[in-house]
Amino acid sequence: MKNISRKTADKPRKTTNVSINELLLTEARALKINVSKAVETGLALALAEKRTELWLVQNQSALESSNDYVEQNGLPLAQYRGHRYSNCLRGAWRVFAMRLRWPWICCFRGFSQALKA
Known part of the structure; x- marks a missing residue:
């Protein structure tokens, strides 16, 4: 605002x-x-x-393409993710995205999967 x-x-x-x-x-x-x-x-x-x-x-086709890639290949660089803070960061990213009024970022399935991992 x-x-x-x-x-x-x-x-x-x-x-x-x-x-x-x-x-x-x-x-x-x-x-x-x-x-x-x-x-x-x-x-x-x-x-x-x-x-x-x-x-x-x-950007629907690009989002679908990215989601298909993630479904087939998994998340890029997933092996390097730190799992220690993943739950903390998941909530922080959602708050960050909503405060910036990026509702589309939470609809992006690849991004959501990254947050759930």
């Missing part, structure tokens, strides 16, 4: 008309919420989600 604000903070703004539910607008004003920033943040999140969807569609 903070990354979105930093990326757009110094960019020029354009005035536009947006239709918003009257009850939501009234409550937002009562709670002193900056409606412009809230709309901008919501739009940025919607754009990020759409970009993720498009990325998954565009």
Whole structure:
């Protein structure tokens, strides 16, 4: 969320008309919420989600190819993995991926298999 604000903070703004539910607008004003920033943040999140969807569609064949490779050959360099900390790292990587808003990384079967090993 903070990354979105930093990326757009110094960019020029354009005035536009947006239709918003009257009850939501009234409550937002009562709670002193900056409606412009809230709309901008919501739009940025919607754009990020759409970009993720498009990325998954565009890279589906590459992901399937990688998953097939892992299923047939196992993980590259698996013999060098340290098993001592694997459970700790598995959780850390998932938290890391979700904080960076990389939901696609957890859908990637090869990556998930690496975390489960």
